[in-house]
Amino acid sequence: MTGTPTVATAPAKPRPRLRLARFRDLALVPAIVVLLVVGAIIDPVFLSKANLVNVLQQQTELSLLVLAEAIILIAGKFDLSLESTIGLAPALALGLVIPSASHGLGTEWPTALAIPLCLLTGAVIGAFNGLLILRFRLSAFIVTLGMLIVLRGLQIGLTGGQNLFDIPPSVLYLGNATWLGLPASIWICAILFAAGILALSFLRAGRAVYAIGGNVDAARAAGIRTDRVVWIVLIIGGLLAALAGLLMTGRLGSVAAAQGQGMIFTVFAAAVIGGVSLDGGKGTLFGALCGVLVLGLINNILTLGGVSAQWIQAIYGAIILAALILARLTSGKAQD
Amino acid sequence: MTGTPTVATAPAKPRPRLRLARFRDLALVPAIVVLLVVGAIIDPVFLSKANLVNVLQQQTELSLLVLAEAIILIAGKFDLSLESTIGLAPALALGLVIPSASHGLGTEWPTALAIPLCLLTGAVIGAFNGLLILRFRLSAFIVTLGMLIVLRGLQIGLTGGQNLFDIPPSVLYLGNATWLGLPASIWICAILFAAGILALSFLRAGRAVYAIGGNVDAARAAGIRTDRVVWIVLIIGGLLAALAGLLMTGRLGSVAAAQGQGMIFTVFAAAVIGGVSLDGGKGTLFGALCGVLVLGLINNILTLGGVSAQWIQAIYGAIILAALILARLTSGKAQD
C-alpha cells in the first residue's frame, strides 16, 4: 500500500496485454516440461547432467542457424543457403590454410587466419545474398535456393569432394573446449541468444527489424533505412552460419563434404514451432530457442527409447507435424 | 503530359499490353534455342533424335511434378511434399500387391490394383494436406514441410529401406512403352500439359485458380468456392506426383527407397525460371514447361560436354541462379 498519488497521468492503463504477449512466448515451456517427464520415465539416465549437456551441445549448431533464420524471418526475408554456408565457410577457410597433402588449396596461409577467414566467408555470402535480393529485387526464396545449390557445389569443387581431416587445433578449440564445466559451444550459443534477445527488444535497430518485417513501406516512410537493415541482417545470418560451421567442425573433428546437408528443413521446423512467422514481423528469439530445445529433446528421447531404425524418421516427422499443429492451435491465429 | 487540359478522363490504354503478356510466355523460347545451338556445337550427337528423346524422357517425371507445383503455386499455395509422394505412392501400392519375399507387406492384393492404389495414395496425400491447410488454417509451407518428412519416413518404415524391384509388368508398362515411335511417358506429359494449359485458360474452374491466387477474398466474393477449388488443386497435385512416381518406377524398373529425394528444389527452380510466381496468381503452365526443358537441356549439355564431376554441381547451380536473375530482368518486375 505505498500508493502515493503523484502527478496524475493517463488513466492507469493496465498492463495485462503485455503479460499475455509474454505468456505466448512461453507457449513451449509446458511442452519442454512434458518432454522432460517423458524422458525421465523412459530412462533415468535422461535427467543426468551428462545427458542434458549432450542434448544441449548437440543442438548448438542447429540453434545458431535457427537464431540466424529467425532474425531473417522476422525481417520478412528468407535464407535457405544457410545450410550450405555451414559447410562451405569452414571448408574454404581450412582449404586456404592447410597443406595440399591434406586436400588444401595449396595457398597454405597462416593457420591463425582460419577463423577470421571462415567468418569472413559467411559474411560475404550473406552480403552477396543481400545484393541479389535488394539490388535486383529478386525473391529471397529463389535467390537463396539457387545459392544453396551453388555453395554446396563450390564446396565439392574446392575440396574435390573430400572430407577435410587435418584441422588446426585453433579451429577445433571452440567446438571442444570446456568453460566452467560446460562445453564452450553452449556458452557461446547462450551468450549469442541473450544478445539477440536483448538487441531485438531494446535496440532501435532491433525494433526496426520487426517494423520492416511487419510492413516495409511503413518502415521506410518512418525513416528506417530498410535496405541497410535487411542487408545487415543477412550478413549477420551468414556470420552465424559460419560460426555454426566452426563449432560443428570442432565438435566432429572434420569438415564433411555434406556438412549441414538437409539441415534447413529442421531449421525452419524449429523456428516455426517456436512461433516465428514466415510472413515476417512476428515471433521471438526465445520462442525459437524453445523450438530448438523441443526438437533436441525429442531426438534424444527417441534414441534413448531405442525406436527401431526403420520407423524413427516417420515417428520424428509425425511428432514435428503434431507440434506444428499444436503451435497453431495454441497461438489461435491462421498462419497464412 | 499531353498539355491539352480537357475534362480529365481515364487515359485509354492501348492493347499492346496483352501482346506483351503473351510474349512473356515465350520468354524462355530464345533460351531454349540458344541451348540447342550450344549443344549442337559441343557435340553433334546432341541433336540426334535419340539424344533429344532421351532428354525429354528423362524430364517427364520432373515435368509432372512441375505441372502439379505450378498449378498449386498459381492457386497461391505451396506443396513441398510432392517429392515424397513420388516415392511413397508407388512404394505403398506395390507393397500391397507384391509378395513378402520381394519385400511386400504381405497382403498380396491383386496386381491389377497397383496403379489405382498408387493414384489413390497420391490423391489421399493431397487431400490430407488440404485438410490441414484449409481446415486448420496452417501455413501450406509448414504443413507440407512436415509431410515431406513424415511421408519419406513412412516409405522407409514400410519397405524397411529396401528398394522394391519385383515390379508387375502392368506397373512397368507406362514408363517403358513406346507409342508411335516415342516413349509413352512423353505422350502422357504432353497430353497432361496440353490439358492443363487448356483447363487453366478456358475453363471457369481454371480461371478460378488464378483468381484465388490473385486475391482470395475477391474470389470468394465473386462466388468461387475457394476452399473447394484449392482442395481439388492439392488433390490433383498429389495425383500427378503419384503418376510421376509410376512413370519413374517404370522407367527405372524399381522403386528406390530414396525415390524423388531432393527433387523439390529442382521443381521450384523450374517453375520459377518458367515465370510462375511464388506469390500466387501469376504464371503459365507453358512457361513452367519451358523451365523444365531449359533445365533438362542444361543437364544434358553439361554431361555431353564432359564437365568435371568436381565442378558440375557448382556450374549447374550457377547457371540456375543466372537463369533466375535473367528471368527477373526480362520480366522487369520485382519478385517479392
Add this chain to the structure above:
Amino acid sequence: DSSTGSAAGGNSKPPIGVDLPRADSDFWNSYAKYVPQFAGELGINMMPPTNSQNDVAKLVANTQALVSQGAKAIVMAPQDTGAIASTLTTLESKKIPVVTVDTRPDKGKVFMVVRADNRAYGQKACEFLGDKLGGKGKVIEFQGSLSSINGRDRSEAFADCMKSKFPGITVFAEPTEWEGAKAAAALQTRLAQHPDIKGIYMQAGGVFLAPTLQVLKSKGLLVPPTDPKHIFAVSNDGIPQEYESIRKGEIDATVSQPADLYAKYALFYAKAALDGKTFQPGPTDHDSTIVDVGNGNLEDQLAAPLVTKDNVDDKTLWGNQI
C-alpha cells in the same frame, strides 16, 4: 549399328564409358583417381567419365548420354541397385556389356560384378570385436543408410554374426543416414546411458571416424588399448586417416575396401568383354574368387583385408599409396 557414335579422341579402339557414383566421399574420389590411371595402363580408350552424384535418375541419364556418344561398354557403380533394372535391359538389348562396381544389381544382366563382399565386412568387424571383448559387453554400431545395399549388407551380417557367435554382446544399432553429426549425437547419448560400452563398429570411416574420435577425446576415452578404459573400434573403408588412427592406437582395425582394385578390375572386365572373353566361376589369378550370384551374373569378389596394427604399414594397401 549407330552411325551417331562419335568415338572419343579419334582413337580407333572401342570407347568405354565410365560413370562415377558420387563426388563427395574420400573412397570414391580415390576410385575416380585410379580409373584414368588404370585405363592408361590397360590401353583403354576411356571416354570422359560422367558423375551421377548419388542420384539414380542422373545415372540413367548419364548412361543414355554415354551410349549416344558411342560407348561400347559401360562401367558403373549404382549406389541404388534396384533402380537400374530397366537401364540394364536396354543396354543388353543394344549389346553393350556392363560392369558394375561395388554393388550388385537386384535384377538385370551384367557382364561382371566387381565387388568386395560387404557381408564379409560386417562379419570381420563382428569377429574382431567379439574376440577383443571376449564375447561379452556392449557395442555400438553406426549403421549406414537403410536405403543403401552396402549399409544393409554390413548391418545384417554384423547382426547375424553377433547373434550366432557372441550372444553375450549387446549391440546398439544407430541409424545415421551416413551423417557424422548423427553418429556423434548417438554415441554421446549412448555413452551417457551406458558408460560401459566397450566396442564401436563404424560402417564408413570417411564420415564416422573424425566425429567418433572427437567424442571419445572429449570424454577422455581416447586411450591406448592397454588402458582398461579403451573402447575397441573397428572402421570400414581403408582411407589413410584410418591408418593414422590405427598407428596411434586410437582405433583398432579397419576393413580396407580396395578402391584401386575396383578401378583396375572394372576396366579389365570391360575390356575383356569387348575382346569377347568369357569367365567361369572359380578362383582367379589375383587372390579372389568369381562366384555365380544367380540370374546368370558373375561376381568377382575381391579381397578386402582387415587392417590392424600388425599390417597397417603394408605398402600394397591402397590407402598407403596416396
Add this chain to the structure above:
Amino acid sequence: MTAVTAENITKRYGATTALDHAGIALTTGETHALVGRNGAGKSTLVSILTGLQRADTGVVTFDGEPAPPLADRDGWRQRVACVYQKSTIIPTLTVGENLFLNRQQSRRGLIDWRGLRRRAGELLDRYGVAIDPATVAGDLTVEQGQLVEIARALSFGARFIILDEPTARLDAAAIERLFERMRDLRASGVTFLFISHHLQEVYEVCQRVTVFRDARHVLTAPVDELPHDDLVRAMTGDAPVVASAARGHANDGPVVLDVRGLTLADRYEDVSLEVRAGEMVGLIGSGSSGKNALAQTIAGLLRADGGTVTIAGTTPRPGSVPGALDAGLGYLPQDRHREGLVPLLSVGENATMTITKRLGPIGIALPARRREAATTMIDEYDIRTSGPDQPVSGLSGGNAQKVVLARALASDPKALVLVSPTAGVDVRSKQSLLAAVAKAAAAGTGVLIVSDELDDVRDCDRVLVMFHGRIVQAAPKGWDDASLIGAVEGVRAESSHEEGLKE
C-alpha cells in the same frame, strides 16, 4: 414495400462486438444512407447483407423472403450486388475477366474469350468507363479500379445495390457521374444502401438515413427531417465541435519548406512552392495530378529528376527519408495501412517510430520511455486505445490515423506534409485531426496539406491547385469552391496558369 431487412443482427469477432442487436430496413426504390463513426459496424453489416459472413444471431430477408443459405452464392448475387470497401479487383487478371469473374460466357464448355471481351467493352461503354477490357487490372489507377467495380456491381442486374464508401477515393467529377447513374437506376426501381463519411453526399442522393453507433442501431429518419448537426450528434453521441483553433495570419515567418523547379518524369514537372513557418498551405488536385508523387518526393520516398527541396534551410540528400526527417520534416503518408502502420506492433511503438533516437542512448530504445512518450501522445490526440501496448491493428480507422499523425508531429517538425489526412475518417475524428494540425501550425510549424478534398484545406491560408503534373493556380484565403473545383478538373487551366502563381 420493404426490399431488404436485417433484424437483430449480432456479430462478434473474438472479444470485439462488431454488431450488437443492430438492424436496418430498406424500402423498395429508395436510396438509404448508412452512417456512423469508424468501427461502428457498417462494413460488418455489409458482409452479412451480402452473404459473405454469417451473423451470430438475427435474420436477413429480401422482399419478405428469408435469405438464401450461405453456400448459395448465386442466390445472393441475384438479390444483392455490392462494391465493397476493400477492393475486390484481382490485380493479375484483365479488366474483362474481372468483370465476368466466375460467370464467364462459355461455348461448349470452353470460355469464349472474344465474346467476353466484347461484352466487357459493351458493359464499360454503357457506364461510360473508358478502359480497354484487355488491360491487366493491376495496371489500373485506384479510381479506374473502383469504376470497374461499380460497373461490375451494376451489371448483375440485382435490384438491390450496396456501395460501401464508393466515393472515398473518387474525384468530384467521377462522384457526380456516379450519382447521376444512381439516380437513373433509382428511377427504374433499384434500391441502394449507400455508405459514406461525406455527410453532404448523404443529403445529395439519399432519402433516408440510418445511424449506427458503437455497434448499435441509433436511429433511422428521412434526411429532410434530420439537419446536419443532429446527424453528427446521432453519430458521435454529443454535440459537434465547430470552432477550430484560433491561428494568427502568418505570412512573414521564415520559409520552412522550399521546393524549387522540381521535376519527375511522367509524374510532375517544374513545381515550385514555399511554405512559411506557421503557415498552412493546401495542395489539391484530382487523381493522377501528381500531387502524391510530389509529396513523396519531399518526404524522400522518391528521388526527383531535377530541382531541389529545402527544409528549414537544409537540403537533405534527395531520395533519403532519414535525411528529410533529420532536416525537420514531419510526414503523414497517403494510405495508413500501406505506408503508415506496422499492424503487429503496438500503438506505442508505431507512434514513436520516428523519434526512437530520443528513447535512449547509443542506439537503445527503452520500453519505459517509449511507453511514457506514447502515453503523452495518446492523451494529447485523444486516441481511443486500451493503452500503448495494444497492437495497432486493433484500432478503428480514425484512431489509427491519429497514431500516424501523432507520429508525424512527435518530432516537433519545422515543416509538416500531410497527404489525404482524413481519407476514410469519420466526421468527428476529421475535426479533431484537423484541429491538431491547426494547433501545430499555430505553434509555428509550416504545414502542407495534400488532398483531393476541399474540406481538408478549408483552414489553409493559401490553396495551390495541381493539374497534370503542374501547379496551375494559387488561391489566397477566401477562394470560392466553384472556381477551385474548376481548376482541379482542368477547366480554365490554361488561362489561370500564369496569373495564379504567387511566388
